[in-house]
Amino acid sequence: MAGKLTVVVGPMYSGKTSTLLSMVEIYTLGRKNIKVFKPLIDNRYSTDHVVSHTGQKVLAVNVKSSAEVTRAVEAESGRLDAVFIDEVNFFDPQLLEVVQQIIFDGIDVFCVGLDMSYKHRPFAITASLMAIADEVVKKKAVCHVCGEYNATVTHRTSNHIDSEIDVGGMDKYIAVCRDCYKKLNPNK
Numbered sequence: 074m075a076g077k078l079t080v081v082v083g084p085m086y087s088g089k090t091s092t093l094l095s096m097v098e099i100y101t102l103g104r105k106n107i108k109v110f111k112p113l114i115d116n117r118y119s120t121d122h123v124v125s126h127t128g129q130k131v132l133a134v135n136v137k138s139s140a141e142v143t144r145a146v147e148a149e150s151g152r153l154d155a156v157f158i159d160e161v162n163f164f165d166p167q168l169l170e171v172v173q174q175i176i177f178d179g180i181d182v183f184c185v186g187l188d189m190s191y192k193h194r195p196f197a198i199t200a201s202l203m204a205i206a207d208e209v210v211k212k213k214a215v216c217h218v219c220g221e222y223n224a225t226v227t228h229r230t231s232n233h234i235d236s237e238i239d240v241g242g243m244d245k246y247i248a249v250c251r252d253c254y255k256k257l258n259p260n261k
């Protein structure tokens with residue numbers, strides 16, 4: 074039987090990584106064989122763990138590219154039940170084919186990542202994964218400005234760099250609702 078693809082998206086602080094950690098716990102309690110991956114660029118809290126903003130963590134394989142995910146999964150020779158991938162927004166476009174192959178090989182895949190950059194633009198790899206997913210979960214955060222539980226966007230508070238990729242936390246980013254995002258970005 075083919076595996077199932079679940080994609081969990083949302084702004085920063087919306088509980089994406091916490092959701093991944095809960096699913097890891099469920100699979101682990103069920104004595105399933107799993108592997109967790111994270112991209113090399115994400116060195117914010119740890120290089121060899123996926124860590125949530127609340128400090129909860131799980132051991133993870135740090136990969137430079139999606140090809141390394143394939144190699145690590147193949148090395149398990151069919152023993153895996155599920156694969157978890159954090160921060161898919163940082164991965165190369167080939168992650169789509171890699172994930173597709175893993176689910177066709179009968180392994181469940183959980184992908185977690187930002188759907189949009191601070192520019193309110195989709196991260197292409199997350200959008201492609203959402204398109205082929207069996208289930209998409211869109212999470213919300215509490216708006217840092219108005220305090221409502223309706224934040225769907227991330228606002229970058231520092232403007233020292235224009236690149237859409239810039240690893241960071243509260244020092245650089247807040248979660249906001251669309252109304253507050255518009256007030257903070259009047260050109261939108």
Ligand SMILES: Nc1ncnc2c1ncn2[C@@H]1O[C@H](COP(=O)(O)OP(=O)(O)O)[C@@H](O)[C@H]1O
Pocket residue numbers: 083084085086087088089090091092124125126127213214215216217248
């Ligand atoms: N504005 C916010 N809205 C919701 N949770 C927040 C906010 N700021 C900080 N947090 C904390 O972040 C936690 C979620 O962290 P995490 O699962 O790592 O989120 P994500 O992976 O989506 O960035 C929440 O449980 C809460 O403790």
Ligand SMILES: Cc1cn([C@H]2C[C@H](O)[C@@H](COP(=O)(O)O)O2)c(=O)[nH]c1=O
Pocket residue numbers: 084085086089090117186187189190191192227228237238239240241242246
């Ligand atoms: C919005 C946005 C975020 N990032 C970076 C900042 C963090 O390192 C991660 C997101 O982490 P989280 O687990 O969702 O909290 O992505 C970025 O590089 N570009 C952006 O536009």
Ligand SMILES: [Zn+2]
Pocket residue numbers: 216217218219220221249250251252253254
């Ligand atoms: Zn708001």
